[in-house]
Amino acid sequence: MRTPTEQETRAGAALPELRIELTPTTVVSTALATMDFTPVHHDVEKATAQGSKDIFLNILTTMGLVERYVTDWAGPDALVRGINVRLGVPAYAGDALILGGRVAGREGDEVTVEVRGTVSLGDHVTGTVRLLLPR
Amino acid sequence: MYSLSGRTAIAGIGATEFSKESGRSELQLAAEAVFAAVDDAGLSPAEVDGLVTFTQDANQEIAVAREVGIGDLTFFSRVEYGGGAACGTVLHAAMAVATGAASTVVCYRAFNERSGRRFGQPDPRLGGQPSSQGVEMSWHVPYGLMTPAGWVAMFARRYMHAFGATSEDFGRVAVAMRRHAATNPAAWFHGRPITLEEHQRSRWIVEPLHLLDCCQESDGAVALVVTSADRARHLRRSPAVVTAAAQGAGRGQMMMTSFYRDDMSGLPEMGVVASALWSMSGLSPKDIQTAILYDHFTPFVLSQLEELGFCGRGEAKDFVADGGIEIDGRLPVNPHGGQLGEAYIHGMNGITEAVRQIRGTAVNQVAGVRNVLVTAGTGVPTSGLVLSRE
Amino acid sequence: MTTTAESGVHQRLADLAERQIAAGEVRGAPAADPVNLPMIRHWAAAMGDANPVYTDEEFAAGSAHGAIVAPPAMIQVWTMAGLDGGDTVGPVAVMLAALDESGFTGVVATNCEQTYHRYLRLGERPVAATRMSGLSGPKTTALGVGYFVTWVVTWYSDDEPVAEMMFRVLKFRPVERNPEPAKHDPYPLAPAVNRDTAFFWEGARQGELRIQKCGDCGEPRHPPGPVCPTCRSLNRTYTLAAGVGEVYSYVVHHNPPVPGREIPFVVAVIALPEGVRIVGNIVECAAEKVGIGMPVRVVYREMDDELILPMWIPRES
Ligand SMILES: [Zn+2]
Numbered sequence: 083m084r085t086p087t088e089q090e091t092r093a094g095a096a097l098p099e100l101r102i103e104l105t106p107t108t109v110v111s112t113a114l115a116t117m118d119f120t121p122v123h124h125d126v127e128k129a130t131a132q133g134s135k136d137i138f139l140n141i142l143t144t145m146g147l148v149e150r151y152v153t154d155w156a157g158p159d160a161l162v163r164g165i166n167v168r169l170g171v172p173a174y175a176g177d178a179l180i181l182g183g184r185v186a187g188r189e190g191d192e193v194t195v196e197v198r199g200t201v202s203l204g205d206h207v208t209g210t211v212r213l214l215l216p217r
Numbered sequence: 218m219y220s221l222s223g224r225t226a227i228a229g230i231g232a233t234e235f236s237k238e239s240g241r242s243e244l245q246l247a248a249e250a251v252f253a254a255v256d257d258a259g260l261s262p263a264e265v266d267g268l269v270t271f272t273q274d275a276n277q278e279i280a281v282a283r284e285v286g287i288g289d290l291t292f293f294s295r296v297e298y299g300g301g302a303a304c305g306t307v308l309h310a311a312m313a314v315a316t317g318a319a320s321t322v323v324c325y326r327a328f329n330e331r332s333g334r335r336f337g338q339p340d341p342r343l344g345g346q347p348s349s350q351g352v353e354m355s356w357h358v359p360y361g362l363m364t365p366a367g368w369v370a371m372f373a374r375r376y377m378h379a380f381g382a383t384s385e386d387f388g389r390v391a392v393a394m395r396r397h398a399a400t401n402p403a404a405w406f407h408g409r410p411i412t413l414e415e416h417q418r419s420r421w422i423v424e425p426l427h428l429l430d431c432c433q434e435s436d437g438a439v440a441l442v443v444t445s446a447d448r449a450r451h452l453r454r455s456p457a458v459v460t461a462a463a464q465g466a467g468r469g470q471m472m473m474t475s476f477y478r479d480d481m482s483g484l485p486e487m488g489v490v491a492s493a494l495w496s497m498s499g500l501s502p503k504d505i506q507t508a509i510l511y512d513h514f515t516p517f518v519l520s521q522l523e524e525l526g527f528c529g530r531g532e533a534k535d536f537v538a539d540g541g542i543e544i545d546g547r548l549p550v551n552p553h554g555g556q557l558g559e560a561y562i563h564g565m566n567g568i569t570e571a572v573r574q575i576r577g578t579a580v581n582q583v584a585g586v587r588n589v590l591v592t593a594g595t596g597v598p599t600s601g602l603v604l605s606r607e
Numbered sequence: 608m609t610t611t612a613e614s615g616v617h618q619r620l621a622d623l624a625e626r627q628i629a630a631g632e633v634r635g636a637p638a639a640d641p642v643n644l645p646m647i648r649h650w651a652a653a654m655g656d657a658n659p660v661y662t663d664e665e666f667a668a669g670s671a672h673g674a675i676v677a678p679p680a681m682i683q684v685w686t687m688a689g690l691d692g693g694d695t696v697g698p699v700a701v702m703l704a705a706l707d708e709s710g711f712t713g714v715v716a717t718n719c720e721q722t723y724h725r726y727l728r729l730g731e732r733p734v735a736a737t738r739m740s741g742l743s744g745p746k747t748t749a750l751g752v753g754y755f756v757t758w759v760v761t762w763y764s765d766d767e768p769v770a771e772m773m774f775r776v777l778k779f780r781p782v783e784r785n786p787e788p789a790k791h792d793p794y795p796l797a798p799a800v801n802r803d804t805a806f807f808w809e810g811a812r813q814g815e816l817r818i819q820k821c822g823d824c825g826e827p828r829h830p831p832g833p834v835c836p837t838c839r840s841l842n843r844t845y846t847l848a849a850g851v852g853e854v855y856s857y858v859v860h861h862n863p864p865v866p867g868r869e870i871p872f873v874v875a876v877i878a879l880p881e882g883v884r885i886v887g888n889i890v891e892c893a894a895e896k897v898g899i900g901m902p903v904r905v906v907y908r909e910m911d912d913e914l915i916l917p918m919w920i921p922r923e924s
Contacts, residue, residue, distance in 0.1 A: 102655070108653075111652075111653040112653040112654060114649075114653075115646075115649045115650045115652070115653035115654070115684075116650065116653075116681075116683075116684050116687070117684050117687035117688075117689050118687060119689065119690050141716050141719055142680075142683055142684060142687075143653075143654070144719075145680045145683075145719060145721065146650065146654045146656070146678065146680045146681070147654060148680070149656075149678060149679065149680035150654045150655060150656040150658075150680075153656070153658050154656075154657075154658075158658050158659055158660050158666070158670060159670060159671055161671070161726070162679045162680075162723060163722065163723060164720070164721060164722040164723060165679075165680065165719075165720070165721050166718075166719075166720040166721075167718070167719050167720070168717065168718055168912065169715070169716050169717055169718065169719065216671065337863070338863055339863065339864075339865045339866065341795045341796050341866055341867075344796065344797070344798050344799050345797075345799055346799050347799040347800065347801040348799075351799040352798075352799050352800075352801055352803065352804055352830075353830070354799070355798030355799045355800070355804070356798075356830045356885075356886055357874075357886050358796050358798065359794075359796045359797065359798045359910075359914070359916055360796075360874050360886055360887055360888045360916070360918075361796065361860055361865040361867075361868040361872055361874060361888070362858070362860070362874040362886060363796070363865065364860075364863070364865075367858055367860055367874065370858040371856050371857070371858050371874070371876060372856070374856045374857060374858060374899070375855070375856040375876075375899070378856070378899045420861070420862065421859070421861040421862065421871075422861060422862050423858045423859065423860045423861065423862075424858060424859035424861065424871075424894070425858070428862075474886075476855075476856070476876045476884060476886060477829065477830065477883070477884050481855070481856060481876070
């Protein structure tokens with residue numbers, strides 16, 4: 083992990099894109115790692131019985147992936163202050179989640195990053211992450 | 218102490234016709250009014266070296282100067298806060314003349330307020346910008362409280378509660394204005410008086426305000442020439458001397474929405490203007506033969522009578538009863554019909570009426586006029602004048 | 608059009624919501640396990656998060672944290688019920704169950720906002736406290752007719768709040784269609800928000816009526832501003848208003864039409880016992896019934912996906 087340069091944290095700067103393959107293993111392992119045992123996140127039959135086309139990511143994972151995406155870029159010394167997201171279409175197993183972002187604003191050391199995570203159905207998650215960059 | 222009182226005068230007035238659709242640009246309206254005012258004073262545009270208008274006016278001073286053939290300008294300024302600027306333009310002009318910053322200043326206001334942008338229509342952009350005013354508006358606009366009638370109605374309701382005033386008391390103001398306009402050929406409502414019953418039957422705009430509590434929307438322009446009192450004495454017209462001029466804003470002031478201070482039953486900013494006018498002029502309400510009170514909405518005519526000292530607090534409803542502010546009443550108010558009856562030119566047409574009353578040339582002339590008091594927009598930071606005959 | 612039966616359902620749900628909101632914050636049990644390295648390692652591996660402050664003792668010791676810390680986004684993980692099943696008696700659980708019973712069986716989360724006051728360290732044992740903050744609806748959404756339920760969770764370590772979360776779900780009556788995200792037309796009268804006023808609108812989103820209070824002299828102030836006019840202090844804080852007040856003045860808007868609003872509507876200046884006045888709409892009350900001095904209490908109305916406005920309804924005095 084590296085710490086971004088001044089240039090890279092200016093308002094408007096784009097974050098490198100991150101593509102995460104949503105294999106069934108990804109969906110199940112993250113659901114269990116977040117202590118979420120709701121069947122729609124690990125049991126295909128129960129998920130389809132509810133009208134979903136497959137098992138899908140749980141929200142705690144979406145929050146975790148958004149956090150990871152931004153701290154991968156900001157480096158280990160950045161402090162995450164908050165994550166605000168709007169949730170959109172489900173992220174099903176077999177799809178891929180593509181995370182993109184840009185620096186929406188910067189006030190001193192505090193940076194707000196806009197994040198958008200899309201899957202083949204559209205926006206899965208959009209929102210902002212507030213973090214404090216190291217001096 | 219140096220005083221502005223008596224040093225300057227309004228030497229010329231001019232206006233276009235007042236209509237609902239002028240059919241020409243606001244700049245053309247401005248130019249026509251300036252020509253008329255300069256001609257009235259017997260001056261040529263080339264002699265004008267200062268211009269003052271409203272912050273809200275869409276015609277830049279230099280654009281007006283180019284159209285009418287004004288050459289070098291040594292003074293130009295703008296006055297803030299909507300119709301609250303009206304008398305303020307004369308204050309700024311008088312200060313410029315008295316200090317030598319300019320010798321001949323024209324104040325103007327021109328708009329197509331009916332056929333162009335209408336102030337009475339809700340504009341979602343009011344609260345859209347994080348300027349201080351946008352943020353101020355944002356405590357009101359999201360709730361749909363976003364028209365001048367709505368803002369004034371909020372004060373009117375509280376005024377009714379505090380003093381036992383009724384919608385009919387407001388209606389008496391409208392009836393008086395329309396009576397005056399009925400005999401003023403320049404007025405939009407010439408020949409169209411109303412009764413109190415018609416006022417009461419008119420539709421609700423924002424309760425407690427009926428349609429006939431709200432001034433009209435107009436296209437038109439007005440201009441005034443301000444110069445030194447000495448020079449004015451040698452011009453075509455008898456001068457309307459600026460005996461007092463003042464602006465005023467109160468503590469905790471907002472733009473039409475000062476709901477968060479005092480008891481909402483008065484107009485503290487008009488109180489500020491009043492005490493400045495009386496102290497600068499050395500006059501008192503009994504020295505005023507006729508008053509031009511800003512009447513975009515009827516309830517604030519009542520509060521102004523109180524703030525200016527024509528009657529005590531809460532007593533305006535009695536003051537306006539029995540034709541008290543009509544042409545033959547105890548204090549004729551707006552003999553031209555005001556903005557409810559003549560036209561809504563942001564208070565500037567009221568200043569021209571005051572000048573005509575001083576000159577003795579008004580269509581509804583009040584007898585024995587020596588001093589006329591004029592006020593500007595209410596509910597906003599405002600201004601006022603006392604004009605006098607020599 | 609709502610039928611009588613529908614409005615009966617609505618009234619029951621609205622009454623229940625009122626009680627659940629009034630119940631305030633309810634604390635759950637402390638985390639089953641203290642913040643621990645194995646769970647962090649599983650989480651980081653599953654997420655693909657290689658940040659060494661979570662797992663590398665040596666690196667963490669040299670970092671700003673001085674020791675291993677938990678990923679902030681794990682906050683909710685610590686207090687998950689796990690396989691034993693979840694909460695069925697808390698204020699939100701009761702509300703969601705009642706919506707299920709009324710046919711609003713579909714659920715989709717629409718918003719999640721987390722604020723982290725600090726990072727958790729190994730050995731800490733957070734407690735989640737939940738309070739319901741709002742029910743709005745019924746609304747027609749792309750998924751069907753439904754209600755938005757909003758709640759706020761605060762995590763405490765001992766008695767120190769360490770993180771907060773606002774969570775909103777749409778409970779809907781499923782329609783025969785593929786699920787799509789809820790979409791609302793943007794409300795045309797959105798306020799301008801800046802640094803001086805953001806706390807107020809943020810509060811409204813969380814079902815709180817926040818009134819600015821000077822951090823030095825204690826003077827309350829609304830509308831808020833950057834400087835205390837009494838003592839020049841820049842130290843701004845806010846208090847949570849009780850959410851009750853009295854009508855100080857009001858108007859009924861009839862003309863002209865206002866974008867985003869149905870006419871007529873009532874706007875009032877409300878005097879709060881906290882010593883300030885605030886402007887808002889009076890809803891769920893016929894215009895003729897409104898009067899100066901009428902006791903009211905606050906409710907929160909969702910205007911679009913972003914904006915929640917505090918509004919006022921009659922209150923028994
Ligand atoms: Zn203070």
